[in-house]
Amino acid sequence: xxNIALKIENLVKKYPSIFALxxxxxxxxxxxxxxxxxxxxxGKTTIIKIIAGxxxxxxxxxxxxxxxxxxxxxxxxxxxxxxxxHINLDIELTVEENLLIHGLLYQMPLSLIKKRxxxxxxxxxxxxxxxxxxxxxxxxxxxxxxxxxxxLHQPKLLLLDEPTVGLDPHIRRRIxxxxxxxxxxxxxxxxxxxxxxxxxxxxxxxxxxFSGKIIGINTPQNFINQLGNYAVDVYFSDKLKxxxxxxxxxxxxxxxxxxxxxxxxxxxxxxxxxxxxYVEKRL
Amino acid sequence: MKGFFAxxxxxxxxxxxxxxxxxxxxxxxxxxxIFAFGIGLGKNINIGGKSYLEFLxxxxxxxxxxxxxxxxxxxxxxxxxxxxxxEEFQASPISYFSYALGEVLSGVTRAFLATFIIIAIxxxxxxKFYLNLYFFLTVFLNAFIFASFxxxxxxxxxxxxxxxxxxxxIITPMMFLGGTFFPTxxxxxxxxxxxxxxxxxxxxxxxxxxxxxxxxxxxxxxxLSVIAIISFIIALYSIKEAKD
Numbered sequence: 253x254x255n256i257a258l259k260i261e262n263l264v265k266k267y268p269s270i271f272a273l274x275x276x277x278x279x280x281x282x283x284x285x286x287x288x289x290x291x292x293x294x295g296k297t298t299i300i301k302i303i304a305g306x307x308x309x310x311x312x313x314x315x316x317x318x319x320x321x322x323x324x325x326x327x328x329x330x331x332x333x334x335x336x337x338h339i340n341l342d343i344e345l346t347v348e349e350n351l352l353i354h355g356l357l358y359q360m361p362l363s364l365i366k367k368r369x370x371x372x373x374x375x376x377x378x379x380x381x382x383x384x385x386x387x388x389x390x391x392x393x394x395x396x397x398x399x400x401x402x403x404l405h406q407p408k409l410l411l412l413d414e415p416t417v418g419l420d421p422h423i424r425r426r427i428x429x430x431x432x433x434x435x436x437x438x439x440x441x442x443x444x445x446x447x448x449x450x451x452x453x454x455x456x457x458x459x460x461x462f463s464g465k466i467i468g469i470n471t472p473q474n475f476i477n478q479l480g481n482y483a484v485d486v487y488f489s490d491k492l493k494x495x496x497x498x499x500x501x502x503x504x505x506x507x508x509x510x511x512x513x514x515x516x517x518x519x520x521x522x523x524x525x526x527x528x529x530y531v532e533k534r535l
Numbered sequence: 536m537k538g539f540f541a542x543x544x545x546x547x548x549x550x551x552x553x554x555x556x557x558x559x560x561x562x563x564x565x566x567x568x569i570f571a572f573g574i575g576l577g578k579n580i581n582i583g584g585k586s587y588l589e590f591l592x593x594x595x596x597x598x599x600x601x602x603x604x605x606x607x608x609x610x611x612x613x614x615x616x617x618x619x620x621x622e623e624f625q626a627s628p629i630s631y632f633s634y635a636l637g638e639v640l641s642g643v644t645r646a647f648l649a650t651f652i653i654i655a656i657x658x659x660x661x662x663k664f665y666l667n668l669y670f671f672l673t674v675f676l677n678a679f680i681f682a683s684f685x686x687x688x689x690x691x692x693x694x695x696x697x698x699x700x701x702x703x704x705i706i707t708p709m710m711f712l713g714g715t716f717f718p719t720x721x722x723x724x725x726x727x728x729x730x731x732x733x734x735x736x737x738x739x740x741x742x743x744x745x746x747x748x749x750x751x752x753x754x755x756x757x758x759l760s761v762i763a764i765i766s767f768i769i770a771l772y773s774i775k776e777a778k779d
Contacts, residue, residue, distance in 0.1 A: 304626045329628040340619035344552055356541030357627035
């Protein structure tokens, strides 16, 4: 129990016309990178916003290091770093000025702010850009500034809301390795994404969220093992059907069976297969 | 208090980066009013034994300090709806009080800068009037009230378009009717008590009284102080409302 960083119990959020969350529960261990994986509109950002204190839940409880965050709001905000989906930096101010203001918002001493800015600019490879205005940076660099801004006050929990959305594949991979490096420093991370390969690459544990509900929690590898190691895609005239197999021999037999009449392919099972399988069961 | 300072510093840094443009825009309106109403139209007008230009300047300071203090709503709107930086403030461990104080004092700073520009232009135009600590205290209270209103309106509105409505229906009429350009004594009986109760009218009368006669009523400062406290409390509640 003592190494649980974040515990969410039966979280419900109702907007006037829709239930965004319908009783979400999960917990994250200290130093774990936990991914919430789901399509757009599944409720991922709502969870992040509630944890960060940006919106109130309709019902439910959240504990951060055993403390109820709603009873300790100012304290919990100080323990959390948030990287929002959109780039919310002051575009007219420089990288350093944006970081300085963040440090002051988090009540840090000026000497510590300067030290942390220097360390993080080094970590993010942004030292030469510290006097650049945000509007002069590329999207990838802006994302990196967003991440180091969230790390400036040394949060115990980092919330990453779709940190690579809209980025080119090569920049996305750079951000991934940056996130991996952050995890090595001992920070607990909650990541939301709709990119399956992102969750598979980064996460220690994954929760599938669909239509405001958690429909499965496991490690990426356990999820994949449950379904099988190999997938055979058969392209029928009207639809694509995928068959899953534990061993390669059986997969190859199936491949041969359909290959005479249809276009077929054999590949490794990935997290997307598991997610689609879970969703199909729900529909 | 660091939280308050962070908010104030952000506004100050943004302000500093646009200093030349800001100073220019702060100077244009008073210059136009002084030339059009004061030197042009008001050349042959005499109010209570004083030239119209002498009558106009304190009113112009009241109106300009109101407009500039209220204008923080534009910056807050940009931060909230366009840059989404308001979320950064909401997620940080600062109190609503610190946030509100930082924003309101940045509005007061804008108002004082605009006031100093009008005073400088007036002296250059050869207008002489009294200035003392109470004069600046009145400007401070007026700016504090309207910066709080600006913050409240920025928190309660749902889009940029709504903000224009607030300015067009509240601030602009108040600017013209609040004892700035003409005396309120001759207003129709049904509207006079309402106009004279407006904070801008109280400010205009107080500043004019100090500037022209070096005297004022302490009760006016007390009333402005009470309005300032109430408007700040309303602003605090409006920040809470903006959460969802």
